[in-house]
Amino acid sequence: MGMCVSSESPTRKQNDLKSSPTAKRSVVVIDLDGHLQEFNNPIRACHVLSKNQNGFLCSSETLNVGTRAEMVTDEEELVPGNIYFLMPLSKSDSLLTLEELCYMAIKASKVLTISSFVTVAGN
Template sequence: MGNSLSSELQKKQSKRRLASAAALVMKVIYPDGRMEEYYGESLTAEKALEGSSGCCVCSADEMRLAARPPTLSDGDELRRGQLYFVLPAAATRRPLTLPDLCRLAVMADAAMRRSILRELAGRRRRNGVVNGHRKYN
């Protein structure tokens, strides 16, 4: 019984740590589906756009159905704990449709899943487990 209580406490503490870490990170999803996570440092829209010519940064929280996605100005700072999309400028000139929002949601889900899988793979390697097998030296 004591082990069960200890395990539950560890799960709660782990969830709190994850929630506080998520509040510190800015996630930016690019048109090619990759996601960059920025911790600690301040980040402007201009910096997030490096290497993405002809694109704009949009906050996922500000996107609405049947409305044009509001874009951030180059000097605007991204907020911690927020998700952003880098969209082609042409996509910001027309109202978002339901299929547009669904496509962005699927892209964000896939990017976050890949990020989690990479993190888990890194932990397993650090702990001596690779592809489900523990290495013994």
């Protein structure tokens, strides 16, 4: 008995997260506690990191099992429609595990679902 994991094609859950109404129009930053920050205008990573000096940003697009989270540079402009995770600096040299990626996906799914509901209900 074994478990197969493929990192080549996005899962349905990842596609669902990207198609969220919230995720399409704004830059979404999620910390590991499940707090969501949304930015409707272009923003540089340094602006987000200035309020979170013990962390680093990584794009959900670059996260894979068995690799290190690729840090977004301070001057990089965050792209609307992308989801970014704010991770503690202590994780910067660690290889990502399947469990960690699943945890991050669950957190993202929950906060994006709530945010989408609030956006639709608020209209």
